[in-house]
């Protein structure tokens with residue numbers, strides 16, 4: 001039974017059609033200049049890409065064609081729409097979705113590139129241009145999948161949904177993309193089945209990503225001539241000792257987590273300084289203040305909000321007990337009682353904190369993706385990164401079974417001379433069909 005059903009979908013839909021895929025990708029990459037996301041200078045106009053997707057799909061839509069696709073262009077900001085496409089199945093509530101293909105790109109400076117980033121060029125298997133890997137190549141790929149379903153109408157129990165989103169590359173701006181779709185309940189029914197987030201690279205399931213908190217720690221002391229150090233509060237000494245204490249407490253409260261091995265993370269959670277600054281002045285002058293900045297990289301088994309709260313508690317506790325902090329030599333001190341002065345530290349956070357993601361390794365979605373990857377690509381090697389991937393954690397917290405994969409190349413992600421391989425996109429298309437077939441064989 002399983003084999004019959006699996007092979008029949010492949011017989012009907014076949015494989016990725018090179019001509020129509022490359023034609024669509026050419027039109028989309030031709031718009032990439034207008035969907036660069038770096039406000040306030042560059043605000044993407046995602047509808048310029050969406051228009052080409054709609055041109056391909058609307059002839060097979062219930063709204064302006066003969067069906068069967070249900071196509072919904074949803075905008076919260078003028079010119080910056082999202083698209084939800086649904087191929088209806090026969091069993092109510094049985095559903096799977098491909099989400100996360102985004103219509104915006106990161107910036108590209110043509111002077112740094114060996115070819116024009118804003119038009120598609122083809123060199124053998126390479127499809128070159130801004131967005132080919134991240135994520136316009138996937139936009140064309142998933143559009144082609146939905147077009148073929150709409151045109152060839154294989155009989156499926158599952159409803160297959162594709163969601164193309166605006167504004168993925170700037171998660172500090174809300175109210176444009178997937179956050180609004182979720183808020184409006186437009187994706188609610190996708191919770192009934194696996195959701196495949198198609199926006200990573202290298203053809204393998206990405207099962208874990210990191211969270212990130214950027215912080216600034218500032219020490220205020222008292223400026224004085226360094227020949228009379230007993231009259232100063234040295235903010236550099238204060239900050240070095242305080243930061244060491246904060247790191248010790250961080251590593252005590254957020255130690256390596258046993259699941260990190262299971263997910264294949266290269267490192268546990270870390271907190272480290274990456275920048276120092278002070279106001280300047282002579283070498284014989286103890287300055288009044290200094291600042292150290294850095295980040296926390298967090299594996300997804302800890303919560304970023306918890307960490308931020310703890311860091312603030314460490315700082316408050318150190319300030320309250322500043323005379324107990326280690327000093328550096330006989331006249332080093334952080335309190336000058338005669339002058340009623342105390343050194344002090346403050347911590348602040350960059351507002352865009354990201355939470356990490358750990359995909360559910362027991363879910364049906366994960367098993368289906370692994371089996372499809374193994375069968376189509378030949379090998380399955382799920383990986384994790386402490387880099388960040390925005391938006392997914394929020395979906396997971398809302399109750400979606402999110403799995404992530406993608407068919408671009410990690411080495412060209414957000415880089416100059418971005419490209420993807422047509423052969424990889426073909427494999428991706430095969431994985432999608434394999435996933436749909438496997439879920440047809442489920443008994444629900």
Ligand SMILES: [Zn+2]
Pocket residue numbers: 102134135168199
């Ligand atoms: Zn992306």
